[in-house]
Amino acid sequence: MNVRYDLRLMLHEIKDDEKVFKSKPVLLTQKEIQELREKRDLRTGRKKTL
Amino acid sequence: MDTGKTGVVLGCAVVRAAWEDVCRVPALLDRVGECLFVTDEALRIVLANRAFLETFGKTELGEVVGASLGSVAACRIAAQHACGSAGMCADCGWLQAVATCTPDQRGDAECRILTCGGAAMDFQVRVYAAEAIGAPAPLYLCSLRDTFAEKRLRVLERTFFHDVMNLASGVRGLCEMLVDPDLRPEEGLTPMICESSQKLVEEIERLRTLRGAETGDLRTWVSEVSPSGVARAVVDRFREEAQSRHLQVIVECDGPVADLKADRDLLLIALGDLFRNAVEASSRGDRVVLRCVQEKERVVFSVFNPQPLSQEVRWHIFERSFTTKGAGRGVGAYRAKLIAERYLRGTVWFDSPEPEGTTFHLALPREAGCSRLT
Amino acid sequence: MASRAIRVVLADDEIHIRYLIRNIIRAEGYDVVGEANNGEDALALYRKHRPDLILMDINLPLKTGDEVLAEIMRENAEARVVMLTMVADIETVKRCLETGATDYILKSNSVEDIRRMLREIVEALPEEEGT
Numbered sequence: 001m002n003v004r005y006d007l008r009l010m011l012h013e014i015k016d017d018e019k020v021f022k023s024k025p026v027l028l029t030q031k032e033i034q035e036l037r038e039k040r041d042l043r044t045g046r047k048k049t050l
Numbered sequence: 051m052d053t054g055k056t057g058v059v060l061g062c063a064v065v066r067a068a069w070e071d072v073c074r075v076p077a078l079l080d081r082v083g084e085c086l087f088v089t090d091e092a093l094r095i096v097l098a099n100r101a102f103l104e105t106f107g108k109t110e111l112g113e114v115v116g117a118s119l120g121s122v123a124a125c126r127i128a129a130q131h132a133c134g135s136a137g138m139c140a141d142c143g144w145l146q147a148v149a150t151c152t153p154d155q156r157g158d159a160e161c162r163i164l165t166c167g168g169a170a171m172d173f174q175v176r177v178y179a180a181e182a183i184g185a186p187a188p189l190y191l192c193s194l195r196d197t198f199a200e201k202r203l204r205v206l207e208r209t210f211f212h213d214v215m216n217l218a219s220g221v222r223g224l225c226e227m228l229v230d231p232d233l234r235p236e237e238g239l240t241p242m243i244c245e246s247s248q249k250l251v252e253e254i255e256r257l258r259t260l261r262g263a264e265t266g267d268l269r270t271w272v273s274e275v276s277p278s279g280v281a282r283a284v285v286d287r288f289r290e291e292a293q294s295r296h297l298q299v300i301v302e303c304d305g306p307v308a309d310l311k312a313d314r315d316l317l318l319i320a321l322g323d324l325f326r327n328a329v330e331a332s333s334r335g336d337r338v339v340l341r342c343v344q345e346k347e348r349v350v351f352s353v354f355n356p357q358p359l360s361q362e363v364r365w366h367i368f369e370r371s372f373t374t375k376g377a378g379r380g381v382g383a384y385r386a387k388l389i390a391e392r393y394l395r396g397t398v399w400f401d402s403p404e405p406e407g408t409t410f411h412l413a414l415p416r417e418a419g420c421s422r423l424t
Numbered sequence: 425m426a427s428r429a430i431r432v433v434l435a436d437d438e439i440h441i442r443y444l445i446r447n448i449i450r451a452e453g454y455d456v457v458g459e460a461n462n463g464e465d466a467l468a469l470y471r472k473h474r475p476d477l478i479l480m481d482i483n484l485p486l487k488t489g490d491e492v493l494a495e496i497m498r499e500n501a502e503a504r505v506v507m508l509t510m511v512a513d514i515e516t517v518k519r520c521l522e523t524g525a526t527d528y529i530l531k532s533n534s535v536e537d538i539r540r541m542l543r544e545i546v547e548a549l550p551e552e553e554g555t
Contacts, residue, residue, distance in 0.1 A: 027513055036518065216441075221440075223535050227444070227447060230536075232451060233448070233451045238443070242440050291437075294485045296462075334486055
């Protein structure tokens with residue numbers, strides 16, 4: 001193997017990826033939960049609960 | 051590559067030239083705030099940036115060249131075994147990141163190091179395998195991002211937003227019942243509001259105490275404290291948690307136990323944390339025993355529950371961000387040890403012989419605190 | 425809509441939350457047939473009473489609410505289990521919905537909103553006796 005590894009690119013990647021590591025678990029609101037539930041009901045053919 | 055240090059230093063010079071060839075910015079690594087270091091294929095450090103040296107209390111590159119990360123970080127395991135050679139090292143994030151990286155894919159892992167001095171360091175490790183022009187063998191470029199503060203914040207946030215909101219929502223709901231004419235609540239609404247708002251305040255205080263304990267900002271207030279009184283107060287505080295598990299809780303004070311001079315609130319928190327851990331680790335119907343005993347010039351509290359600790363838990367029980375309860379929770383044993391050892395001049399340790407169970411001990415000298423408010 | 429009083433089992437380890445939810449349920453004219461402060465007792469109460477609805481927290485001692493949900497759904501795919509919790513992370517919500525929870529209500533909602541959501545769930549219940 002004789003690959004030139006671009007150090008600048010690697011360091012850039014390290015800095016960019018900090019955004020990923022700062023992300024927190026996604027917390028849902030009640031509205032978002034209702035939407036998920038409605039999508040689930042449509043997909044599974046459950047009776048709608050409004 | 052030469053296995054001697056001279057060979058490694060020469061290799062370092064070769065590597066440095068190689069990196070300069072690639073990026074033509076001699077001080078580029080030093081300008082990156084994150085810890086960066088380069089190792090040879092045997093995982094010995096050949097190059098490191100200023101941030102790395104400062105993180106580990108070094109001033110010159112020569113202090114780390116040829117050493118392993120474990121020895122530079124003063125890892126308590128590497129102090130007794132070669133870095134990577136102990137059984138526990140299989141869990142090490144740094145080694146996992148190295149093992150999983152390929153020329154096309156970086157290795158990522160979380161790494162937790164407990165140092166010989168008792169400090170905890172949390173890092174996000176990234177490892178890139180690379181071949182640089184002129185370097186005789188593949189090298190690893192590694193970054194360490196300090197995640198200790200972030201993890202602490204995550205723990206506090208999740209605990210705060212979950213547990214505190216749980217209580218606050220309950221208080222709000224109970225208050226709504228007071229003003230909604232449609233709801234005709236049963237008797238006991240007013241005391242229920244008082245108790246739940248008291249719990250809410252206590253929960254916020256718990257978190258504030260943890261932060262204060264870590265930053266050294268806690269102030270102690272010393273008074274005469276009855277060990278048996280403290281033991282009974284702790285059991286009372288967690289009565290509901292014990293009842294929900296149908297536990298049998300026993301308080302034993304063997305013989306006369308003289309009062310000790312200590313900060314009662316901090317003692318309640320530390321002992322409370324150990325007791326809560328025991329309750330939460332118990333299975334239905336278990337017997338949990340809280341004992342206090344006088345031993346010459348010290349008082350020893352012990353909390354027993356019949357569930358032995360697994361090997362993995364034993365290794366990590368006092369680590370800051372370790373938990374068996376899911377990400378972001380569970381700092382009880384850590385906080386108990388921190389408060390006892392930093393503010394009460396005590397010691398915390400545990401025995402967990404299988405199959406008997408687990409006992410956590412908290413020993414305090416009879417004069418446990420400072421003599422006045424500081 | 426069901427023509428008899430709706431029978432509800434309630435599971436939460438906080439005594440004041442059980443008090444609050446119990447009063448909400450009664451204000452709607454439903455019956456609380458059992459209360460549990462841990463997951464094992466919640467499952468036992470479900471099996472004993474076969475209620476129209478079970479309202480369940482997730483962070484329960486001995487057995488968590490999502491574990492109880494999975495066991496109930498294995499025994500009876502028509503069971504109506506409503507998660508009533510502060511846990512709001514997307515992974516847990518999705519997992520509970522995929523396992524078969526009828527709905528997922530956050531305790532941070534106002535009393536009025538919780539009552540409305542319960543009413544909507546009950547209105548959608550089938551008219552036959554029992555579950």
